[in-house]
Amino acid sequence: MIGRRGAFALVALLLAAAPLVLGEGYYLHLMIMFAIFAIAAASLDLIVGVAGLLSLGHAAFFGLGAYTSALLFLHAGLPMFGGMLAGALVAAIAAALLGALILKVRGHRFVITTVAFAEIMRLVAYNWVDLTRGQMGLPGVLAPRIPVPGLGVIDFNTKTAFYYLALVVAGVCVFALRRIADGPAGRGFAALRENEPLAESVGISTYHHAIAAFTIGAFFAGISGSLYAHYISFVGPDLFYFSYTTLFLVMVVIGGKGTIWGPVMGAFAFTLLPELLRVADEFRLVFFGGLLIVAVLFFPRGLTAGIDHLSRRFGRAPDATVERRADA
């Protein structure tokens, strides 16, 4: 039996070797998109899965990160890592302000307000032509060139180079999110999800914890958006579309919410799934919709629950850190 560390090492090895197998082609592009979406999905999981706040505006923070990063690169020449930090901060500040306004009342109203916020952001990106060039978008957001001692300047303009960069960033982000979810803050978030009155009664401010979860999630969504902008080299108002939020949410729920690493698997599945569904050709999205209905109705705990089940069947003790209630 390979242990948990073994499995982790194996996955890391496979991911590192991916460019050797896949080459510079379309499949490596999908792997890069997987790394970018993994951050977005894991960050949404902190809000939805861990803290139990159903945000339907995650695309807003993804888009804010992308636009901030792109604008700073184009107008101030700020390279990717600076833009990434700025994008993450702008997304986090927006979330903190919005959260302070609306998180006093949670539930349905929070859900609809997050949708409204993302739509407002899209309309601003679409209509503030002087800044964003409207629907023409902002092209020419280049990948970074980083001088490395002994290796000269690495240009991340190739898919292989950018893949490793995205993989490292995604690894750091997902690891950080998992640490936050496991730490004292994460336990506060979980308390908020499980039983608000009880959490309040033991001195946890649910309002402040809700804002914190929303802000941290948005911060990482901003990083994801910035990475996207520098990879695709173009940003447009489409980034704020509800369909991005839907995609991230699907990754979270199908992956297994509240686990952080489940949504990463969800991101993998749903970046590759459109390719697998390609046999269905023009019926692709029809199948996608149908699959979503069936998956949520009949497998509500997602992929991680399936893997738990399998590992238990093969005689391993259930992993305590994975056992989180997923039916918030």
Next chain:
Amino acid sequence: MIEILPQYLFNGVLVGANYALIALGLTVIFGLMNIANFAHGQFYMMGGFMAYVLTASLGIGYFPAIVIAVLVVAAAGVVLDRLIFFRLRAKPLISSVLVTIGLSILLENLALLLWGPKPEAIPSPFSKMPVVLGPIFASEARLFALGVTFATIAAVHVALRYTRWGKAVRATFQQPEAAALSGIDVDRLYAACFGIGAGLAALGGALLGSIFFVHPTMGGIATLKAFIVVILGGMGSFPGAIAGGLLLGISESLGTLVSSAYKDAIGFILVILILLYRPDGLFRRA
């Protein structure tokens, strides 16, 4: 400025009444059954398309076509309730959100496959000539849509207030368990409500589709607006949905006087403001 105001108000009332019609159904589904139906706008789209197919392709007259379109979509609503939605009733919000998003993707892309992406106009027997009512330029189609919409809203109101069925709906609204105990078949009532909600949205689509256009992707924005209206009016309040719809339509129409680019943002900003100052919406739950 002041002389064009009545025209903008009229346009706002026309669109707002339509929003109210769509939102009435969502009020039932969201407020009563607690299902956040993100596929509600697709019923609106299906109504428009059925009316288009029946008139333009099958050559059925405009008025029977609208009736048939509404009945077909209402029946589809009942079937979908039996197949999918009844499973969502006891589920957490996130499940209903995801399942209905899945359904909306499915229905929208099915419509794209069947009809293609081209916007189509529903052929109607109305004259294209404007009808001048003092300072307002209207058309026969607009007046017809407005009349039917208000008549339908009034009929729904009367049915809810003064019929046995309406009493059963209101009772179930307040206390599903007690309603079931007193002999109301809650499952059948929910299915019927779902069908009626879908039918109302379909009527909205068929009426507005004969003034503007119908296209497969028109459902998404209708869903968002219906949610805005339901939240504005107060979850589960029927008068609230009607007032909320009119408020949204009129604000958007007057908003175009200020900035047509941000017209659609007005609803979203309104909803955030109202939630800040009146978290229960304009009308409390009936």
